Structure formats: C-alpha cells, structure tokens
Amino acid sequence: MKYKGSLLGVAGLTLFMGATLATAGCPTKGIKELTGAGATFPYPLYSKMFNEYDKTCQVKVNYQSIGSGGGIQQLKEQTVDFGASDGIMDEKQRTEAKGGTVLHIPTVAGAEAVVFNLPGIKRSQLKLTPDVLADIYLKKISNWNDKRIQSLNPGVKLPDLTIAVVHRSDGSGTTFIFTNYLAKVSPAWKDKVGFATSVNWPGDVGGKGNEGVANSVKQIPGAIGYVELAYAKQNNIDWAQIRNKAGKYLDPTLEGAAAAADIASLPDNMEVVITDSPNPAAYPISGFTWLLAYENQADAAKGDAIAQLFWWMTHEGQQYAMPLEYAPLKGAAIKKTEALIKKIKANGAVALK
Amino acid sequence: MQGEPQATVESLNRGLPSAEVRPVSARRQVINLGDRIFYFITRSLGLSVIALALLLVWNLFNGAWESIRQFGLGFLIGTTWDPVTRVFSTLPTIIGTLVKGFIALTLAIPISIGSAIFISFYIPKWLRPILSYPIELLAGIPSIIFGMWALFAMVPVIRVIQIWLKANFGWFFLFDGPAVYGVGVLSGSVILAIMITPIITAISKEILLTVPREQIEGMLALGATKWEAIWQVALPYSRIGLFGAVILGLGRAIGETMAVTMVGGNSFAMIHSLFDPVHSMASQIASEFTEATYSLYTSSLIYVGLVLFAITIFISLLAQLLIWRLSKGKLAILD
Amino acid sequence: MNRHYRYRKFVEWANWVGMLCCISITVFFLVAILGYVIINGASSINWDFLTALPVPAGESGGGIANALVGSLLIVIVASVMALPIGIGAAVFINEFPSHGAGRSIRFLAEVLTGVPSIVVGLFAYSMVVKPWGGFSAFAGSVSYAFIMVPIILISAHEALRLVPDSLREASLALGVPKWRTIVGVVLPVSSRALITGVVLATSRALGEAAPMMFTAFGNSFWNLNMAKPMATVPLLIYTYATGPYEDWHRKAWAASFVLLMVVLVTSVLTRAFLRGKSNE
Numbered sequence: 001m002k003y004k005g006s007l008l009g010v011a012g013l014t015l016f017m018g019a020t021l022a023t024a025g026c027p028t029k030g031i032k033e034l035t036g037a038g039a040t041f042p043y044p045l046y047s048k049m050f051n052e053y054d055k056t057c058q059v060k061v062n063y064q065s066i067g068s069g070g071g072i073q074q075l076k077e078q079t080v081d082f083g084a085s086d087g088i089m090d091e092k093q094r095t096e097a098k099g100g101t102v103l104h105i106p107t108v109a110g111a112e113a114v115v116f117n118l119p120g121i122k123r124s125q126l127k128l129t130p131d132v133l134a135d136i137y138l139k140k141i142s143n144w145n146d147k148r149i150q151s152l153n154p155g156v157k158l159p160d161l162t163i164a165v166v167h168r169s170d171g172s173g174t175t176f177i178f179t180n181y182l183a184k185v186s187p188a189w190k191d192k193v194g195f196a197t198s199v200n201w202p203g204d205v206g207g208k209g210n211e212g213v214a215n216s217v218k219q220i221p222g223a224i225g226y227v228e229l230a231y232a233k234q235n236n237i238d239w240a241q242i243r244n245k246a247g248k249y250l251d252p253t254l255e256g257a258a259a260a261a262d263i264a265s266l267p268d269n270m271e272v273v274i275t276d277s278p279n280p281a282a283y284p285i286s287g288f289t290w291l292l293a294y295e296n297q298a299d300a301a302k303g304d305a306i307a308q309l310f311w312w313m314t315h316e317g318q319q320y321a322m323p324l325e326y327a328p329l330k331g332a333a334i335k336k337t338e339a340l341i342k343k344i345k346a347n348g349a350v351a352l353k
Numbered sequence: 354m355q356g357e358p359q360a361t362v363e364s365l366n367r368g369l370p371s372a373e374v375r376p377v378s379a380r381r382q383v384i385n386l387g388d389r390i391f392y393f394i395t396r397s398l399g400l401s402v403i404a405l406a407l408l409l410v411w412n413l414f415n416g417a418w419e420s421i422r423q424f425g426l427g428f429l430i431g432t433t434w435d436p437v438t439r440v441f442s443t444l445p446t447i448i449g450t451l452v453k454g455f456i457a458l459t460l461a462i463p464i465s466i467g468s469a470i471f472i473s474f475y476i477p478k479w480l481r482p483i484l485s486y487p488i489e490l491l492a493g494i495p496s497i498i499f500g501m502w503a504l505f506a507m508v509p510v511i512r513v514i515q516i517w518l519k520a521n522f523g524w525f526f527l528f529d530g531p532a533v534y535g536v537g538v539l540s541g542s543v544i545l546a547i548m549i550t551p552i553i554t555a556i557s558k559e560i561l562l563t564v565p566r567e568q569i570e571g572m573l574a575l576g577a578t579k580w581e582a583i584w585q586v587a588l589p590y591s592r593i594g595l596f597g598a599v600i601l602g603l604g605r606a607i608g609e610t611m612a613v614t615m616v617g618g619n620s621f622a623m624i625h626s627l628f629d630p631v632h633s634m635a636s637q638i639a640s641e642f643t644e645a646t647y648s649l650y651t652s653s654l655i656y657v658g659l660v661l662f663a664i665t666i667f668i669s670l671l672a673q674l675l676i677w678r679l680s681k682g683k684l685a686i687l688d
Numbered sequence: 689m690n691r692h693y694r695y696r697k698f699v700e701w702a703n704w705v706g707m708l709c710c711i712s713i714t715v716f717f718l719v720a721i722l723g724y725v726i727i728n729g730a731s732s733i734n735w736d737f738l739t740a741l742p743v744p745a746g747e748s749g750g751g752i753a754n755a756l757v758g759s760l761l762i763v764i765v766a767s768v769m770a771l772p773i774g775i776g777a778a779v780f781i782n783e784f785p786s787h788g789a790g791r792s793i794r795f796l797a798e799v800l801t802g803v804p805s806i807v808v809g810l811f812a813y814s815m816v817v818k819p820w821g822g823f824s825a826f827a828g829s830v831s832y833a834f835i836m837v838p839i840i841l842i843s844a845h846e847a848l849r850l851v852p853d854s855l856r857e858a859s860l861a862l863g864v865p866k867w868r869t870i871v872g873v874v875l876p877v878s879s880r881a882l883i884t885g886v887v888l889a890t891s892r893a894l895g896e897a898a899p900m901m902f903t904a905f906g907n908s909f910w911n912l913n914m915a916k917p918m919a920t921v922p923l924l925i926y927t928y929a930t931g932p933y934e935d936w937h938r939k940a941w942a943a944s945f946v947l948l949m950v951v952l953v954t955s956v957l958t959r960a961f962l963r964g965k966s967n968e
Contacts, residue, residue, distance in 0.1 A: 035823075035905075037905070043927070044931065044933070045745075047908065049744075051747075060908075062906075062908055062909060063908070064905055064906040064907075064923075065927065066905075067643030067644045069644035069645050069646050070644070070901070070902075072646065077818065078821075079818075079821060079822050079823060087646065092647055092648070093646065096648075162533075164531070164533065169614065169636075170639075170641060170644065171436075171641045171644025171646075193437065194437030194438070196646070197436075197644040197646060198436045198641050198645075199435070199436060199437050200433065200434060200435035200436070200437065201620075203620070204531075204534075204620065205534055205618050205619070206620055206632070207536075207619070208500075208614045208615050208640060209930045210932065211929070211930050211931075212504070212614075212615055215504055215505070216534075219509060219535055220535065221533060222533070234932040234934060324745055385865050387865050387868065388866045388867045390867075391866070391870070391871075392784060395777070395783070396780055396784070396787065396789075398772060398773050398776030398777045399776065399780035399781060399790065400789060400793075401773055401777075402773065402777050402793050402796060403789065405800075405834070405837070406799070406800060408815070409800075409811055409834075412814055412815070413807070415814075464713050464714060465710075465714070467706060467710025468710045468713075470710075471708065471710060471711040472711065475704065475707060486952065486955065486956070487718050487722065489888065489951075489955060490722065490891075490952055490955075491717075491718050492891055492892065493887075493891025493892065493895055493947070494944065495894075495896070495925055495944060495947065496895060497922070497925055497926050497929050497940075498721075498725060498895075498925070498929075498944045499721070501929055501940075502720075502721050502724050506720065506724060547717050547721075552888060556843055556888070559843075559847065559880065559881040559884050560846060560850060560881070563847075563850040563851075563881065578696055578700040579704075580699060580700045580703040580704070581700075584703075591850070593846075593849070594849065597842055597845070600798050600842065601839060601842055601843070603802070604798065604800075604801025604838070605892075608802045608803055608805065609804070610804050610805065610806060610898060611898070611926075635804035635806070635807075638804060638806055638807065639806040639898055642810070643901070655810070658804070658807045661802070661804065661807075662802075662803065662807075665799045665803075669795060669799050672798070
C-alpha cells in the first residue's frame, strides 16, 4: 500500500519485503480476536498456526475442533467468524447459510493409512488394490487367505483369519474421504453404501475417533481399518500399500498427499475431493481440508482480518505443516487458493489489499 | 390440597411401629409470614423443575419435528440407519441401550448395595471416610477417562474371557458371537456397571447410616445376628431410599455416552450375543451430531433423543409401580 | 435348636463374606482406575502444568491453567443456579407433601437424570447460545445446572425423607415456625447426606465435555468473561485424549488427575466446614 505509487527503485525493496513478509498477513483494521470452529483433522496444525499468529500479529484466534459438521453449522448460524471442514458443503447447507455464498479455501492435504493387524506381516508388506479394499469393506471378502488378496501378495503367507472390518462410529471427514475413494473405485460400493461423513457400514466394529479405530485395530487380530496418517505413525501400526490410479503401489506419505493435490484439473473454487488422483506420484486416499468463510463480509474490519488470516495460513503458516504430518499446498493449488482468498469482499471492495 | 394428615402416613410407610404422631393441620403450618414466604419460594423452585422438564420436551419435539413428520412411528421399529440414502430408524439402538443398561444394573446393584452395607455396618467408624472418599472420587472421573481405561486395560481382559467362554460354552446363544472383538455388549455393560457403582454406593451408604441405631441394637439385644438385623430392619427401613439411589445409577447408565461409545463396538445391527458390537442411543447421538450435515440428519438424531426420553419415562413409571407394590399399595414417592 | 443356630451363624458368615466380596470388587476397580490415572498422569504434573496456557502440538510444556479456572468459574455459577432449585424443590416435596405437584416433580427429576449430557448441551445451545448470537461460559453453566439439579434434588429428597418426624414435631411443639424448623433443624441434621449429593452432582458436572462443545465452546487463551467462550478441563481432556500424540495423552491423564484432586479437596473442605455446624 505504502509503495503503491513508487514502482521504480522500490522493486528491489519489494522483492525483499516479499521474501520476508514479516508483518503481512496481519489484520490492518484493528481486529484483535477471531473465533473459528470445525474439523478435528487439522486441529493440531491450526493450534500451532494460531499460536504463532498470536506472536506475530498479536491477534488471538480461538479455534475449537467440534467437527466439520459443527463448523458448518456454526458458520451457517454466524456464531463464529470462520469455519473449517474436511468435507464440502452441499446445496441445502449453502441455501441455509445466513451470510450468503460460502468460499472453501484449502489449507493443507492429508493422507489416510489403511491399517491392519496380521501376525508376522509388517508395515508396507501388504499390498491391496482398490477393488479388493472395497470388497473387503463390503464384506464380500471375509478371510485374509482369500485368493484375491493372496494373488496380490505372492511373497507373503496370509493366515486363515477372519477379517474384522473396523470403521468410524462417529461422523467424520476421515470417513468422508475414505468412502469417497471407495465410491470412485467401486461401483458396487457407490451403489450400496455411498459416501458421506457417516454411512451405513456393511460391517463390523465402529471405533470412536481415529484413536478408537487405531486402538481397535491394534487389539483385534485380523482387523483392518482406516486412520489419518499421524495416528498410524504415532501408534506404530502397520499399514498396507495401495495401488493408485497410475498403477503404482504407494505407502501413505505426505509427499503422496501433496502430489494428489498437484493436478491440472483443479476447479477454481477448489471444491474437489482429491481421492484417486491421476498424478502418478499421488497416494490415492488423500484429501484437502478447507477453511470456510462468507464471500461477502458484512463487517469491513472482520473481513479484512479473516482474509489476512487465511493468506497468512496458506503462505507463512505452511512451514508448520510437514513437521506435524500435514502436506502443504504446492504449485497449482496455491495459485487457485490465492485467487479464492482475493474473492473475499467487504462492502463490495476486495478485503485483501 | 392442604389440611390432610401426613405424618401418620409417613410412619406407616417406613414399616416402623407407629409413633404417637399427631397430624399437624396444614393451615397452622402456613399461618405466619415467614412460613408463607418460605412456602412460596420452595413451591416456585419446585415448579421450576417441572417447567424446565417441559421446556426440554418442547425443545426436543421442535428439533425432531422434521424427522417425526418424515418417519412417524416407523422410526421405532425400523432397522436401517443410512445417512446416505437418508433413511433413519432406531430399533437396534433401543435394544442396545436397554440390554446394556439392564446388564449394567444387574451387575452394579448387588455390588453397590453390598458395599454400602459393608461400609455402614461392618467396619469401625474411623474407617468409613477412608473408603467413602475414594468411592466418591470415582464418581467424579470424567467419562472419557473411564472410556480410555476401559479400552486400554479392560477390553483385553474381557477379550480373553470372551474367547474362553466361546470356546467352552459357544453353544449357548449368548456366547455365540465374535469373541475376538473384545468390544461389544459385554464390555459396554461392564464399564457402565463400574461407572454407576460409586453413585449407588455413596447414596446408599448415606441412607443406611440414617437408620436409627436403636432399631438395630434392639434386634441385636433380642439375639439376632448382625445380618438378620440388617436384613430385617435396616434394609426395609431404607428400602425406598435405596431405590432412589438405584434410580440415580440407572439414569447415568441410560444417559452415558462417552465411555460406552469407546468400548461398545458401535455397530448398527441387531444383536444376537453378548459379544456383538452395538450402539446405544446416547452414544449414537454424541457420535454423529457434530458431523450431521443436513437437517433431516440432525432432526433424526434429536428424534433419537426424544425416544430415549420417552423410554426413561417408561422405565421410571415401571419403577414407581414396583415401589407401589413393594410398599403394599402406598405410593411411596411422598411417604 | 442348635442346628438352627448353626444355620443362622452360617448365614451370618456367608453374608459377611458376600459383603466383603462386594466391597473388594469396588475397591479393586477403584484402585485399578485411580491407579491408572495417577500412574499415567502424575508424572506430567508440575507447577507449570497448573499455571501455563495450553501449547500447540509438538511443543513441550504447556498446561491447563485457563481450563482449570474456567471449569471452576462455570461450576460455581452453575451451583449458584442448581443448589437453590435442587434443595428448594426437595424441601418442597418433602415438607409440603399435601401439594400434589410434589409427586410429579420427583418423577420428572428421575426422568431428567437419564438425559444424555449432549442433549442437555443442545438444549442450552438453542436456549442461550442461539438467541445470544455466540458461545458463552454462562451457557455452559446453564447446561451444567441442568445436569446437577436432578441429582441434587433426588439425593436431597432422600436425605430429608429420612429425618425422623419426631425432630420436626419437637421443634413445632416448641413453637418454632415451620420454616425455621426446616432451616434450623431438618436441613442441618440431613446435611451430611445433602453434601454427598451436592458433591456427586458437582463432580459429575465437572467431568462432562459434550455440553461444553456447544455452550462454553472452549478457548485457547485466558478469558474470565462469562459472556464469552471459556476453556474447560473436560473439553481439554477430550481433545488431548483423542489426539494422535503420546504427549497429549499424558496431558489428558494429568488433567484428569488434577480434576480428581479438585473434587477431593472440595469434598473434604465442605465437610470440614459443616462439621462445626451440624449436630452429628
């Protein structure tokens, strides 16, 4: 702003400013507090980000992880300034939102591990294809020594053990991403079960939260389940390699998740589930997590604060992602995200300068 | 309304030899200003409880209306819960809740009352607080901690028991299920039993301690054994109060969400054995509410809450009936 | 005669063993769970834990100070609302039984004990948070009060019920007005049982996380303003317990331990305070 008029000679200084951007991203209109609610998946990252944001900008962002649905609900009711969700809002929710159009701004991507409990078989030693995974969850394959699983794993001796299918009992973005993946790769799954934050599972045990699924899989011999990567790593559970769209078998990794997001066909509004991504290096069970905010902000100061916060989170804030097991945005994803943030308006004018 | 003799009825209900109680005219009770004000205040407080309950019911109906209109009473007997195809019904969870609650009560009542009797009559006075305070402490543990302890420490033990039961008694339908899960009806019931025992014990102990010592000593002087004195005097005297303690435990058992969600198995299918995983209504509401993304979904969850409320009323009515029969026809809520 | 006597002796012994088993089972689980909490949690407790704000994942240190203060504030306000209603209603039911409403009040209280805490939270959300337009610690107090009232009411009612009428009669015969009889004789005599009920209700409320999600909401920073979101210990325990990090799990146990200590201290203090007053 201050350098708007002087284009010459300040080019170098602007470059330097662009490099450090120490105070850019801070609210410029005096807002000192913001409230946000939503997804639990990014909570560890957001709590770190907001802690740093407070140190950098002296602005306190109070974020509580009451669940993606809760975040959407509170945003609709306008009891919070912004929401966060692992899932995309549907038509009805958009019409019910009191403040008008809602923008979905992605912050990071994550990978989900397919974890199992088999005696003698360790992490990455089990390979699964999408159709086999779907049929296991559909209860069409009920024993580990089934021909279809064995044929994928010639070097491994699979035991005669009933498969105990573990899923989430509570609604969650993790389930949304997992079932979305299964629906894409298995017409039978799409038909019979579908995808959502909570579905009518064909079977077995429901665990509460990622913790519950991780613990159930660890305890039950012959169990299979799906958890966010961080939980699989922290709990030392074994995971399987999944074959992606390009035919490669991949472990769940942050690089795989970031690759899943780095595709040419990203829509402008970034409302896409990046499961079964065509990128050859992509891990197939990955997903974005979004921040939700109204496109038209009623309060100019709040609108400025929100836009600045989002900008900071998708730029300076990204450095905190990988240490906490989240995949930062790369390439095409960043460009589209920036354009989205610039769409936030207050009283008709773009909030972010 | 006023002016009925109450004191005599009270004594009769306790099964005590009737004292020479003189009925106190109600009019004389409220004759001075202090009494009038006091009566007014306590009555308002009492009626506010009714108001709160009615407000809650209205609130529940309001929230559940969309689902009620859509599914009607079929909600109670269907067995599909599918957020994708938007079909909801709740029979399996009703059964799950009732079965787990019933088993939990069956386990907890004898142990709690037995413990309360032990604390009240079988130990020296100085030992009582040493036992009582930790038990009260147990009542204050957050349910998530119960759940975590159950998942980490209790479920592996239950799993071993279940596998043994299935191996030796698998022909019995109750033991003919997926023993290896560990989580399920049995685990859910046991943790519930552990959670409600402190409440029932603490209140029962207080009630048993108010039994007049003279009554017991009288029995002992007549040559009764300690147990006979307890069984024939203390328990009947405090019967109604003990029932109140059980009711508090029952309330917790039915309404408990967090702990039972973590070890109940949470499957939405009709149960056939003690080892099957199953949801309870409260845990289902708590699990899915924050992620319920459309209004029919939230409305259906609130409908589940309403059904739970109705079931609690029904059970409480049954309990009242039971007391009524026990007291030989005198409605004992009010002595 | 002798045989019958031996039989009675046997019954006596058998029941003694039975009661012993019961208390042993109770004590066993007591030790198992409390022990588990202490073993897992005590190591993380230090002065810093009690006085510092929570830190984000991956950073060491940090504490539960704002949640501790928040929980206490919310519970105190809740008690101010719940105690009069609970005890007042119990007094009304027991001391004025001629008014027919007493039966319904007691019945409704029993039904209300079975309402899941999340339903209470949603109730407080629609009654307080929505009209107010935002989350507040006060809404949290309302939901806690809703949970506490039935427990206090029922245990108080039972406590009052067991005060012998002879005491009431004696007081009335001396010309003491009814209200002073209740306040000056009946309540003090039943105070120990009353306190037990209050302690049970408070400790139950202190441990509930679900209602807080929709009412007090939680806060990563310091806040003492009842009209704004506030941090509470059970919500923090829930967040830490369900997170992926071992460090968080340890903090969850430690926070539970602190919560238990708070309950214990309150219970001991209230009883000590009343020992001087009641005629035991």
